[in-house]
Amino acid sequence: MxxxxxxxxxxxxxxxxxxxxxxxxxxxxxxxxxxxxxxxxxxxxxxxxxxxxxxxxxxxxxxxxxxxxxxxxxxxxxxxxxxxxxxxxxxxxxxxxxxxxxxxxxxxxxxxxxxxxxxxxxxxxxxxxxxxxxxxxxxxxxxxxxxxxxxxxxxxxxxxxxxxVLQRLGVLGLLTFLAIGFGTVGAIFLSRSIKNDMYGLEPYQIADLYETRQSTLKAIREGIIAIDTDGNITTINDSAADMLGLKSHVEGVPVTSILPNSVMKRVLQHGEPEFNQELSMNGKLFIVNREPIYHKNTIAGVVATFRDKTEMMEMANTLSDIKKYSDDLRSQNHEFSNKLYALAGYLHLGKNKEAVQLIEEETVNQEKQASILFHQIKDSAVQAILTGKAGRASEKKVDLQIDESSQLDPLPPHISQSHLISILGNIIDNALEAVSYQENPVVSFFVTDLGRDIVFEVSDNGPGLQADITEILEKGFTTKDGSQKRGYGLAIIQETVHGLGGMMEIENGTENGAVCSIYIPKEEGSAAKP
Incomplete structure (x- = not known):
């Protein structure tokens, strides 16, 4: 107890x-x-x-x-x-x-x-x-x-x-008893005052809260910095220290000594929070939120949270890619439903020959695609992406062809599903969009893991590249008509590929259309070679 x-x-x-x-x-x-x-x-x-x-x-x-x-x-x-x-x-x-x-x-x-x-x-x-x-x-x-x-x-x-002497000590004893009595009353009031200052908590509870606070600060990926009314740092978590390249403890030093451009003191003065502000630090761009800290309705300091903007954009792009992947699967389901309705219509009209022909055509196509997908391409993430894109291509009346010579074993762990969605999903979407106005639209996909690199190649019979390749990689393609404009982010694809130590090549085809080739090394940390 x-x-x-x-x-x-x-x-x-x-x-x-x-x-x-x-x-x-x-x-x-x-x-x-x-x-x-x-x-x-x-x-x-x-x-x-x-x-x-x-x-x-x-x-x-x-x-x-x-x-x-x-x-x-x-x-x-x-x-x-x-x-x-x-x-x-x-x-x-x-x-x-x-x-x-x-x-x-x-x-x-x-x-x-x-x-x-x-x-x-x-x-x-x-x-x-x-x-x-x-x-x-x-x-x-x-x-x-x-x-x-x-x-x-x-x-x-x-x-x-x-x-x-004892008579005089009797008087002293009475005074001593009174002193102890007053001391008891004072001790009770003092202990209650201290307990109230500690918000009614016991020291062990404060210790538990402190340990929880420290663990929480370490677990939070956002950088956190807090300052007092003098502008000195009172709290900084590990994420903030890593982002700022700090190797020693900086508690107690002015925030401007490590962040010369910090405006946290401005929040101290006017007391108004600031949200989603951009701040450049150490050559990086961060999104910063600043809020005043109040104690008994008085500003006692400011806390700032910040996160790498590039990382946030990558997460947003990944979510966008996953959404597109979900849309592709929905399109495939819609296309398959249309074929089932057509088959049901033939059977209802008694046109059994046409129904059988539709089944045979679909069976041949599915068996051919399935043979390549499930026997030659053995990575489940790539299989899922291609299956979804096949449904989307079918809905857009585009012939998505998987090269019969494609071959791929399960990918190494450093190439994640989000990487594949970002790379393959965007490249195939670009190709599908490029051939959407062609009479006989065709998009071809090829993959091989022979050698030191994994090679993905997507080609189409569209109009080909109409802009300088450098400009394309900086800005990406964007459709110019329609109420919803979408960028397909070749620059983001290139950044993802480079992050895996790979490289990307884009060029016009020999006859028409464009060819996009991706080279990703099998071993993490090595560089790809075309």
Whole structure:
């Protein structure tokens, strides 16, 4: 079970707060104890010094019974000073005054009188007497000649000292409890604020989203670049880096440093998206879309997506070729339906001879074409294209002839079906269009894979080439009449052929019409030779 970020923040803050308050409380207690101890020690010593210098004490020591005068005086001083005891003894340590009168006349205990009685020192000591452990101030009593005749001991019990410290710690404990309480409330509000800033997500959820985002950016074929309000790049995917030829990370650098012609800052300024804009980069033409990024209704940056225009055109052309292939199959189906209707008509009229003749003619043609298509041409894509074009030619009343010497094994993998549709489909369509106004229109198809290259050849008996070959390859043929003008894109065919390492030749026939020859190498990466 995962612990939420809110719980982690609260526990962390409370742990730190508790740790700090405990450390500070302990330090305060120690310092307070030392401070009170020092002050009480000084008070005990000053009181003892005061008593030792009192005339009452000096006169009492000269009297026959010192205790008679010293006991009430010592009690009076003890109460005034707030001390636990004021003990007065002679030079032998025999008590003259004590809070417990029955202890008068007995030896003082604690073993800490030597410094005062023997060396004449005034000092503070810790010792355990009859009342318990205590903090004592001791000083000698001297006569008029300066001789030591007694000792004064003023003390405060250690237990009372601790009680005073604990009382003050009680106040500190209350303050600590209040601090922890306020800290808890603050931690809850802080954790909620952080959670809201993270859109209510947990860190592991943010990590999952980040990984998904990175994977998505890598999977997208379009180039993506995003910038912040300063025009610095915040995001760039692998496709964009490949298109721009970048080999190192460029996050954080100005977009104009890698795209001098970029107008993404313009979108930052006016906030209006721009779609399907052309942009030239590194000698290539791209289609670019730019949109502002908003955060709380404020522009926080701009994201641009772009794609190679040439690649987009190739895809559009491929789709167009596939559509034409579908139309060819539809035409073939339509032509076959017409023949079935004719056959049904003959049978309905009882003209069995004519019906049989139609079947025999169609059978001969189909068997001849099928023999070449399925025995000599063994590539299924080429078979399908020729079958479709045969139906289209039949509908247009054009005789599409497949050369009996044609021979083709299955094509290598680098020559795809889309390549064949683009090449063969367009060439045969051009030939069918070229002979559409001839009295006996004929289009011939030949293919062979003998040698290092695959050779496709399409010829017709049309009017032949009427324009310069360079101009034709640049612009393509276009019919000039009819409501729907169509270009047959020889330039696109040539580009596709060159992409496969091949070459194309177009020339007029020996008698009439035109001949188009395509040479494609069998091995990928090699160059074709006519």
């Amino acid at each position: 995962r612990v939420s970020i809110q719980t982690k923040i609260i526990v962390l803050i409370l742990s730190l707060l508790t740790f700090i308050t405990v450390i500070l409380s302990g330090f305060f207690a120690y310092m307070e104890f030392r401070d009170i101890e020092d002050r009480l020690g000084d008070k005990a010593l000053s009181t003892a010094t005061y008593v030792a210098g009192s005339p009452v004490v000096k006169e009492a020591f000269r009297s026959p019974d010192p205790s008679e005068r010293l006991q009430p005086y010592a009690e009076r001083v003890r109460k005034q000073a707030g001390a636990e005891f004021v003990v007065i003894g002679n030079e032998s340590g025999i008590r003259y005054a004590h809070p417990d009168e029955w202890k008068i006349g007995r030896h003082m205990v604690g073993g800490d009188n030597a410094r005062a009685l023997q060396h004449g020192e005034s000092y503070i000591s810790r010792a355990e007497g009859t009342l318990g452990p205590s903090l004592r101030g001791k000083t000698p009593v001297r006569n008029d000649n300066g001789d030591i005749v007694g000792i004064i001991s003023v003390g405060f019990l250690i237990e009372d000292l601790r009680s005073t």
